Amino acid sequence: MKMTLVKLKKQHFPLFYKWWNNPVLRKLTSNKFKKITNDEVGEILNKHLYDKDYHDYVIVIDGVSIGHILFHKKKNRKYFEAYIAIGERKYWDKGIGTQSLVKACNIFFRNKPNEDAITIQALVDNHRAIACYKKVGFQKKRIIKCKENSTVLMKLSK
Numbered sequence: 001m002k003m004t005l006v007k008l009k010k011q012h013f014p015l016f017y018k019w020w021n022n023p024v025l026r027k028l029t030s031n032k033f034k035k036i037t038n039d040e041v042g043e044i045l046n047k048h049l050y051d052k053d054y055h056d057y058v059i060v061i062d063g064v065s066i067g068h069i070l071f072h073k074k075k076n077r078k079y080f081e082a083y084i085a086i087g088e089r090k091y092w093d094k095g096i097g098t099q100s101l102v103k104a105c106n107i108f109f110r111n112k113p114n115e116d117a118i119t120i121q122a123l124v125d126n127h128r129a130i131a132c133y134k135k136v137g138f139q140k141k142r143i144i145k146c147k148e149n150s151t152v153l154m155k156l157s158k
Contacts, residue, residue, distance in 0.1 A: 001061050003099055005069065005107065008048060008056035015058070015065055017041045019087030029085055029123075055108065059086070059100045066091045069104045071118065079155070080108070082120040084132075097132045105136065109158050116158045121151040130154075 019025060020036050048054040048070070059067035067086035074081065084101050086092055105118060120138055122129035130140075130152055138154035 001096075003096060003103070004060045005057040005100060005104055006060050006065075008045065008058060010049070012058050012065060013041055013045050015087065016045060016068070019068070019085060022087065024089070025085060025087060055080075057104055059096065061091060061096060064088070066096070067100070069100060071104070071108050079117050079119045080112070080115060082118050084120075093128070098135045101132065101136045105156060118156045120154050120156070122154070124150045124152055
């Protein structure tokens with residue numbers, strides 16, 4: 001399998017509508033169950049295209065777009081935060097998340113030489129995601145407790 005990362009383009013937006021409305025994926029990534037509309041997807045992703053604090057990549061395997069990686073720097077945060085989702089379920093549990101996240105982090109640090117770390121979060125019971133992040137080199141920093149979802153905060157240093 002040949003894996004590449006492609007910068008986000010408007011032509012990818014329909015994939016996000018499909019992925020973000022997949023109830024299994026939504027439960028693993030955010031534990032939110034409300035569907036998102038095409039207009040909401042467009043509004044979110046248009047911001048990503050034009051804001052310098054968003055760096056989006058679509059994961060492509062043998063010419064098929066199968067997932068997404070994002071680096072985003074939130075206001076008043078020290079580090080960029082990474083997000084990854086393999087939207088096409090038949091590509092789960094094949095090591096693609098780990099491989100693509102390693103590649104994306106290398107690209108990120110090369111393009112942002114002044115950044116020295118990236119954070120990432122996973123729901124505490126998303127054991128596959130946590131295992132993936134550990135393989136990439138992220139280290140567990142703390143648990144963030146919330147009423148609805150507790151998450152594990154992890155950090156990768158350059």
